[in-house]
Amino acid sequence: xxxxxxxxxxxxxxxELPWLHTDSFLESVGxxxxxxxxxxxxxxxxxxxxxxxxxxxxxxxxxxxxxxxxLLTTELVLKFNEALRSERAQNxxxxxxxxxxSFFGYLVSIDQLPPGLSLEKVRERLKxxxxxxxxxxSKVVNLDxxxxxxPLIVDYYHTLPLPSPGNDPYNRRLSLLRDQALATVLYSTxxxxxxxxxLDRKHVVGGRAEDVLITGKGGRTRTIHFMDYARAAIQAYxxxxxxxxxxxxxxxxxxxxxxxxxxxxVQRMVETAVASLGLDASLTPHDFRHYxxxxxxxxxxxxxxxxxxxxxxxxxxxxxxxxxxxxKNIVKEWLDILAGPLERxxxxxxx
Numbered sequence: 317x318x319x320x321x322x323x324x325x326x327x328x329x330x331x332e333l334p335w336l337h338t339d340s341f342l343e344s345v346g347x348x349x350x351x352x353x354x355x356x357x358x359x360x361x362x363x364x365x366x367x368x369x370x371x372x373x374x375x376x377x378x379x380x381x382x383x384x385x386x387l388l389t390t391e392l393v394l395k396f397n398e399a400l401r402s403e404r405a406q407n408x409x410x411x412x413x414x415x416x417x418s419f420f421g422y423l424v425s426i427d428q429l430p431p432g433l434s435l436e437k438v439r440e441r442l443k444x445x446x447x448x449x450x451x452x453x454s455k456v457v458n459l460d461x462x463x464x465x466x467p468l469i470v471d472y473y474h475t476l477p478l479p480s481p482g483n484d485p486y487n488r489r490l491s492l493l494r495d496q497a498l499a500t501v502l503y504s505t506x507x508x509x510x511x512x513x514x515l516d517r518k519h520v521v522g523g524r525a526e527d528v529l530i531t532g533k534g535g536r537t538r539t540i541h542f543m544d545y546a547r548a549a550i551q552a553y554x555x556x557x558x559x560x561x562x563x564x565x566x567x568x569x570x571x572x573x574x575x576x577x578x579x580x581x582v583q584r585m586v587e588t589a590v591a592s593l594g595l596d597a598s599l600t601p602h603d604f605r606h607y608x609x610x611x612x613x614x615x616x617x618x619x620x621x622x623x624x625x626x627x628x629x630x631x632x633x634x635x636x637x638x639x640x641x642x643x644k645n646i647v648k649e650w651l652d653i654l655a656g657p658l659e660r661x662x663x664x665x666x667x
Contacts, residue, residue: 341422342357497552501549517563
């Protein structure tokens with residue numbers, strides 16, 4: 317996907333503005349800075365793309381921009397907020413919701429806010445959400461049982477029957493080989509989705525590289541490690557590629573022309589496996605990262621090693637997020653040493 321495509325539908329960005337009254341709204345915020353105007357426009361486009369792709373509240377992809385604001389409701393906006401929380405980075409989600417609130421506030425000022433949309437209710441829900449939001453460490457503990465399903469996603473793609481090389485007009489064989497490689501890369505390296513799709517063929521040296529230095533979040537560099545199962549899957553995939561795209565993972569649909577895979581495509585890959593296996597619907601590609609971190613901690617790997625593995629700039633971040641897992645392991649180890657109640661009772665009787 318290029319910067320001129322919408323993030324969810326991956327269609328070209330329409331020349332028109334996404335919503336009615338967007339032009340006058342942007343004029344009002346553009347006086348603050350061009351950056352603010354650009355950010356708010358990106359948020360409104362994302363919101364429009366989201367409602368159309370999901371065919372929500374009467375919207376669909378056949379409708380041309382600008383979209384009619386009359387269909388907007390409080391429930392729809394709150395569902396969008398939940399989608400942002402699960403699918404986008406925290407800062408991005410907050411920025412996009414701030415943009416929407418600003419837009420709705422502008423609609424109030426020109427007496428154009430839809431009757432089904434209560435700005436007060438949206439603000440109250442967001443305020444309550446901030447107050448009751450779980451700390452990252454709490455989320456890790458609460459979701460830990462769900463994330464134990466992550467290996468099943470890798471297994472799903474590796475147990476699907478591989479189409480034969482011939483008579484494959486839709487390139488299903490290449491797509492499956494790519495998904496097998498991508499799932500094992502996520503598992504082996506615990507990279508972020510954006511880091512996974514940014515990998516090039518030269519980085520993995522045809523699948524022979526055991527590790528590679530990447531630049532991740534915040535411009536920080538770290539080494540990621542390709543275990544033997546990941547290298548084997550990469551080699552199997554690249555051995556059948558005939559395109560010239562330098563990207564490690566590309567789309568093999570007939571219309572995509574071997575474009576670099578997008579983060580949304582990786583999300584869909586995980587969603588497909590989750591739906592097919594009947595796993596918890598909250599699982600995302602980012603859960604590979606959390607699963608691997610907690611797996612290492614359970615095995616007694618020092619937190620400093622996990623920090624390096626994840627690429628956290630500060631070890632306090634790793635400790636804050638995974639402290640409950642670390643503490644749980646320590647307590648469990650000591651509890652296992654102690655005798656059970658029946659054994660202890662028997663000891664007391666002997667005394």
